[in-house]
Amino acid sequence: MMFRIGEFSKLTQVTVRMLRHYDQTGLLKPAQIDPMTGYRMYSVEQIPVLNKIIYLRDSGFQVSEIKEALHAENPTSLTELLDKKYTAILNTIEIEKIRLKKIELAKHELLDSQNELHYQVSIKSIPSCRVLSIRKIIPDYYAEGDLWKNLSEFACSHHIAITDDAAFSIYHDAEYKEQNVDVELCxxxxxxxxNKGGFIFRDTEPVPFMAFTMVYGPFSNIAGAYQSFAGWLQKNEQFQMSGQNRQIVHRGPWNEHNPENFLVEIQIPLKPPLSAFHLSNAPFSLDPHIV
Known part of the structure; x- marks a missing residue:
């Protein structure tokens, strides 16, 4: 027995509009079309297919993905598609969680500006340093932690003698990037x-004029530190940015549980001013005011 589209709609609890949409997109064509009246006619055998379409649609599948699932050769193929979508939704949830955190940060920054953090920018000379390093393109800044883990494991497994000096990151990109970040860990x-497997021993370049500031608290405070650098550079026009930024995490997730106690040092290399003067190893500030 065949059913007209209205009858099929009532029996399956799916609107005529959606049945027509599934027809247009090729997900569920009528079993036949009456040559005399042009009516769309559906069969009972199409109900399981329609139910599968609805389940997939409600699970977030797009039309192209539903088509792929309907043509899955076996249950294993369908399971793989469902698992892939499950993982994608989990990733979306994590992204939305980050957005929620950014909304909270925006409320603080935009509505509570009286509590704005200030950073003291100073200058020091950075000598050349003998390091074990690894440089890679990583998906984003959050992936830096995994790279540090790889570097630590390599140093331990090869019994490399590490000094008490602070480890640091060098960012080789000429601009800020949200993805595919070029970072070197030292x-x-x-x-x-x-040298072995991408792990390189080398001497880093000395930096005679390195502007730096200390960032206390959560990593989200780092953005404010860079804004302070901008204000400092505007006041001290004899300096210009030059070379790769560096970052030292003195206290972070691996040695401090409370983000409020994190301590990060941001470093920006500078071109020597026209009237260059001697720099000792002790840091000093050209502008006595906190910016």
Whole structure:
């Protein structure tokens, strides 16, 4: 027995509009079309297919994905598609959680500006440093933690003698990037050994004029530190940014449980001013005011 589209709509609890949409997109064509009246006619055998379409639609599948699922050769293929969508939804949830945190941050920054953080920008000289390093393109800044783990495991497994000096990151991109970040991680070492598997022993370049500031609290405060750098550079026009930024996490997730106690040092290399003057290793500030 065949059913007209209105009858099929009542029996399946799916609107005529959606049945027509599924017809137009090729998800569920009528079993036949009456040659005399042009009526769309559906069969009972199409109900399981329609139910599968609805389940997939309600699970967030797009039309192209539903078509792929309907043509899955076996249950295993369908399971893989469902697992893939499940993972994608989990990733979306994590992204939305980050957005919620950014909304909370925006409320603080935009509506509570009286509590704005201020940063003291100073200058120091950074000598060359003997390091074990690894440089990679990572998906984003959050992936830096995994790269640090790889570097630590390599140093431990090869019994590399590390000094007490602070490890640091060098960011080689000429601009801020949200994805595909070019980062080099550096751990000061006592002596060189054999380069292996992307892990390189080298001397870093000395930086005679390195502007720096200390960032206390959650990593979200780092953005404010860079804004302070902008204000400082505007007041001290004899300096210009030059080279790759560096970052030292003195206290972070691995040695401090409370984000309010995190301590990060942001470093920005500068071109020497026209009237260059001698710099000692002790830091100093050209502008006595906190910016």
């Amino acid at each position: 751990v000061p070492v006592q002596s060189f050994s054999e």
